[in-house]
Amino acid sequence: MDLRRKPRVGESIIQGFLFLCGAISVLTTLGIVYILGRESVLFFASEEVNLLKFFGGTEWQPAIGRFGIWPLVTATLMASLIAMTVALPIGLCVAIYLSEYAPDRTRSILKPVLEILAGIPTVVYGYFALTFMTPLLRGILGRDVVEIYNTASAGIVIGILVIPLVSSMSEDALRAVPGTLRQASYGLGATRLETAVRIVLPAALSGVAAAFIVAISRAIGETMIVAIAAGAGPNFTFSPFRAAETMTGHIVRISGGDLSYDSIDYNSIFAIGLLLFLLTLSLNVLSQWIVRRFREEYE
Amino acid sequence: MALNQQETAGQDAGGMMPSGPAYHERVVARQRRGRAWAVIFQAAMLAGIIALCALLLNILNQSFGYIAIVNNIDPAELAVDGVPLDRLPKDNLVEILEANVSAGLMRRYEHDMPFAERSRENVHELILERVVEPQVQATWGLFDSLFVRGSVFAEAEERYPGSDVYFRSWLTTSFISKSQSSEPLRAGVRTAIFGSLWVVAITVLFSFPIGVGAAIYLEEYAHKERVLNRLIQTNINNLAGVPSIIYGMLGLAIFVRILEVFTSGAFLGVGDQSTANGRTIISAGLTLGLLILPLIIINGQEAIRAVPSSLRQAGFGLGATHWQVIWHHVLPSAMPGILTGTILAVSRAIGETAPLVVVGASTFIALDPSGPFSKFTVLPIQIYQWTSRPQDEFRNLAAAAILVLLILLLSLNASAVLLRNHFDRGQASA
Structure with missing residues (x-):
């Protein structure tokens, strides 16, 4: 009987097919880069646009050939900034509470609640921003201060949207800190707060920082909330209570209409898309790098 | 402020411990601070729950x-x-x-x-x-x-x-069974529900086999040291963080434009010839398929990794080939985890709006979709359109449609939980 390893054609074919499945993800990335890059090159090759005007202009009016990206960028950053001032403190406090304070029973009830919050589609959050948060803000601050469409309410609701993301990632990081550290801290007479904030949090800092960065990236890429609640039409403003269109909101509005291929409008959304892609990608890569570089290993 | 106090407290401890009443005072202060922050942490948790309640009540209210x-x-x-x-x-x-x-x-x-x-x-x-x-x-x-x-x-x-x-x-049986109408009193979500089901069916048909295949490859075949495999892994992790609207633009450029002959159904001679273009159910399904592929792969990998290696070794020991071990032993025991992950990914796909706006969901469809080459609208798109209308009655319609969507998602998630419990019990008794 020959017990040597036989070449098996079927096995090789299967392995080849499975490799292709894995390769599709790489092809997706290449596709994204190629498509965004190609259309952006076409965009910048047209006469009306150049890089200097794109990154230097404060007016985005495709109808009259003004393609300055800043109004879209400032609106995006403003909404994200507001979102982060809501999400980071609340998310971190929730994470500390769940990981360091909550009894197991409470935790097992509260975690699913946060997961529900994370599972609600963003269009529902957009509806919430427009029909609840905006009237609330207008009621508190006055109808003439706050416009119907504004970045503040969109930003706050994006903040609510990313709370579960921040809290669950941070909580994972906090819980990964070994219990012996906590025991030692208690043994030295530290209170629960001191243990949580001065022992556990610093030990988990890389994970928490990564969570923050992923949250920022998520907020920048968030689309439906701003498309519904932040307003249509680019507006170079620094007031959070005015209507302003973000990068994602602009892409949605332009592509929602009848868009003819090979028009400068069509190409322009890909240029915005490329900027958005590079921005979020670099944030994601940064967060992964932080986790790898600064992770504290306890064995 | 609080930090400063703690800093000085730390220095004191290094230098000279206060004693007597001063010591006692400091302990009380520390404990007071501890209690105050405990309240703040709980308040943060409460804020999250209040936000969820406000969101749900607001929708019920409307x-x-x-x-x-x-x-x-x-x-x-x-x-x-x-x-x-x-x-x-x-x-x-x-x-x-x-x-x-x-x-x-x-x-x-x-x-x-x-x-x-x-x-x-x-x-x-x-x-x-x-x-x-x-x-x-x-x-x-x-x-x-x-x-x-x-x-x-x-x-x-x-x-x-x-x-x-x-x-x-606003949420009635006729709201669910009627198709879209410009009259708010008679409008329904029937076409949108059918659209969602069609799109999701294609999404699953596309992404489930490929996602599971990729997960198997990465966990069972790939040598982790090889650069190519590391590249695939890093790439999948990064894809999971790409904003969904970017996938919409990819779908618009590739499925709608470049592959228009296929996605419009023209190559089969089907589809509506007068309006044939690539803005069809199949384009939307494939776009969402690409979107949830990384999620399915990552979940699948976790499920496969959790299968004990003793199972594989027993299979190899009995002379099974690599694929036989995977097909007969690894996959069956990883399946509950894979399915749970898939259901969660699918509920993400059902709720996605932005990529489908970009791919080109139709604004008004009164006829049920007849196949993968029909024009489409889906529930979230319908919600978006109704929300964007200035009149109050369309907001009410949007709220009712949101309830339909949330009930759909809730039942999907519940089935994922049931599935997991069912299989967990089955494995425990086996």
């Missing part, structure tokens, strides 16, 4: 409530011999319709579908649409309707004299 209606013709006037419109037989209804609309319109209805074949409900519907012509004047939320009924009626009386005020649930 889904039910009083509306003020003005009818072109009061249905009571249409009663024949004291029998109200609702209970009239079909013949009377046809007569009423004939008496109130133009002959041309009657001929068109007759041409669309002879009156002899129409059901009583259908004719009744036509009367409501063409003769009674109810117009929504104003709507109120559920909480106003419940708690300040008096002022709702007073306001309606004052601002919309002659209007009919009644309590309306």
